[in-house]
Amino acid sequence: xxxxxxxxxxxxxxxxxxxxxxxxxxxxxxxxxxxxxxxxxxxxxxxxxxxxxxxxxxxxxxxxxxxxxx
Amino acid sequence: xxxxxxxxxxxxxxxxxxxxxxxxxxxxxxxxxxxxxxxxxxxxxxxxxxxxxxxxxxxxxxxxxxxxxxxxxxxxxxxxxxxxxxxxxxxxxxxxxxxxxxxxxxxxxxxxxxxxxxxxxxxxxxxxxxxxxxxxxxxxxxxxxxxxxxxxxxxxxxxxxxxxxxxxxxxxxxxxxxxxxxxxxxxxxxxxxxxxxxxxxxxxxxxxxxxxxxxxxxxxxxxxxxxxxxxxxxxxxxxxxxxxxxxxxxxxxxxxxxxxxxxxxxxxxxxxxxxxxxxxxxxxxxxxxxxxxxxxxxxxxxxxxxxxxxxxxxxxxxxxxxxxxxxxxxxxxxxxxxxxxxxxxxxxxxxxxxxxxxxxxxxxxxxxxxxxxxxxxxxxxxxxxxxxxxxxxxxxxxxxxxxxxxxxxxxxxxxxxxxxxxxxxxxxxxxxxxxxxxxxxxxxxxxxxxxx
Numbered sequence: 207x208x209x210x211x212x213x214x215x216x217x218x219x220x221x222x223x224x225x226x227x228x229x230x231x232x233x234x235x236x237x238x239x240x241x242x243x244x245x246x247x248x249x250x251x252x253x254x255x256x257x258x259x260x261x262x263x264x265x266x267x268x269x270x271x272x273x274x275x276x
Numbered sequence: 277x278x279x280x281x282x283x284x285x286x287x288x289x290x291x292x293x294x295x296x297x298x299x300x301x302x303x304x305x306x307x308x309x310x311x312x313x314x315x316x317x318x319x320x321x322x323x324x325x326x327x328x329x330x331x332x333x334x335x336x337x338x339x340x341x342x343x344x345x346x347x348x349x350x351x352x353x354x355x356x357x358x359x360x361x362x363x364x365x366x367x368x369x370x371x372x373x374x375x376x377x378x379x380x381x382x383x384x385x386x387x388x389x390x391x392x393x394x395x396x397x398x399x400x401x402x403x404x405x406x407x408x409x410x411x412x413x414x415x416x417x418x419x420x421x422x423x424x425x426x427x428x429x430x431x432x433x434x435x436x437x438x439x440x441x442x443x444x445x446x447x448x449x450x451x452x453x454x455x456x457x458x459x460x461x462x463x464x465x466x467x468x469x470x471x472x473x474x475x476x477x478x479x480x481x482x483x484x485x486x487x488x489x490x491x492x493x494x495x496x497x498x499x500x501x502x503x504x505x506x507x508x509x510x511x512x513x514x515x516x517x518x519x520x521x522x523x524x525x526x527x528x529x530x531x532x533x534x535x536x537x538x539x540x541x542x543x544x545x546x547x548x549x550x551x552x553x554x555x556x557x558x559x560x561x562x563x564x565x566x567x568x569x570x571x572x573x574x575x576x577x578x579x580x581x582x583x584x585x586x587x588x589x590x591x592x593x594x595x596x597x598x599x600x601x602x603x604x605x606x607x608x609x610x611x612x613x614x615x616x617x618x619x620x621x622x623x624x625x626x627x628x629x630x631x632x633x634x635x636x637x638x639x640x641x642x643x644x645x646x647x648x649x650x651x652x653x654x655x656x657x658x659x660x661x662x663x664x665x666x667x668x669x670x671x672x673x674x675x676x677x678x679x680x681x682x683x684x685x686x687x688x689x690x691x692x693x694x695x696x697x698x699x700x701x702x703x704x705x706x707x708x709x710x711x712x713x714x715x716x717x718x719x720x721x722x723x724x725x726x727x728x
Binding site for chain 1: 474475627628629630631633634664668669670
């Protein structure tokens, strides 16, 4: 099973915490909104991704489990 | 398995199939522009077949739609049977929504269906509901289309007295706007919230109106479904191409004698459509296919264009929701692009940062080129903005806007280069040709008149 990060662009308010906590997958655009690399997360990044999702003030960062065949 | 029987005669699907030729959807429409009454509609097409559903998830109609190869006519071209099956597979009772909320300013086909053949569309909604075991059909029409609202309301009244009441049909008037016609925006509106796109999942087929599985189909898709239910999949496939069978409605605008909505066979030549429209009144500079999320084809190539997605893919375009907007040689392609890009930016639901900021920046960049006030490499700037906007919204609006702008840059390369160097051209003063809503005034800061 693999995990990816995804952002809900409607709830995202460009606080930028996620890019601080998960720079391996998240950078910020010129307006401060996260640009997400949707590659599966290696095990080593999982806890960082979890922390980034929990740190988002608007809960806009989602850690999604890969669905088979979805 | 279930069976299709016509209440008027014993043979299954027995309405005498008309010739497979065109017109199909538009057969029997009134010459005076008024809607066909229920009686007129029944005279042309006969009664709706009645489906007896035996088992949940199984429907002869869905099988027929699959065999017919009907594609969604709202722009995305998703196979209609797959959508039906997704909703049919759900455990909960479902709802059918007819999407006639036509937000595309260059499209008139949904309005034409509502105002001229509302009963075929309502038949389609009814038949889809029957196939799904749904008991409710909601027709969504934009508040900006009062003629459509009146025609649908009248048609619903006509039917109210004649139907057995097992399926309730109602009209919902939705706010105008380009993104309102997005499925999730309609669901949001019907659930009493703003008519704006929402984050997915859940998709409407999983959890839509009142959290029920919801089938949302374009007005034309359901009208085609009503024909398939009556005349069968073989009849349907007798026209069109292998991948785009049947007929399709196209809205033609620009320098032609008779702009309007035409029913064509996919694969037919653009020239045949232009002839049907009385020919061109000026040499076309280019044609925009698929509306303001679509792509341009330059005028010199138009002679060889066939009206099918397979063919248009060669030019990086598609029919989308069936829009063909020509601009004449008198128009300035750069000014037209700038004006529509600003409109697209103004149509952002302003929910997602990348769309709100990115489309505004994109519109400003195009306006700067148009005015010749470019600083730095504008091509690079636009490419960068495009990559920052694409796939970063909750809905597909930013992606479509980017496609429109990039296609314009590619098709009108020299015009853009000219403008970047020398600013406005003589043609910039020409009356704009691409249709936008009459009441539209740019709200963005960089509108063209201001920059002059």
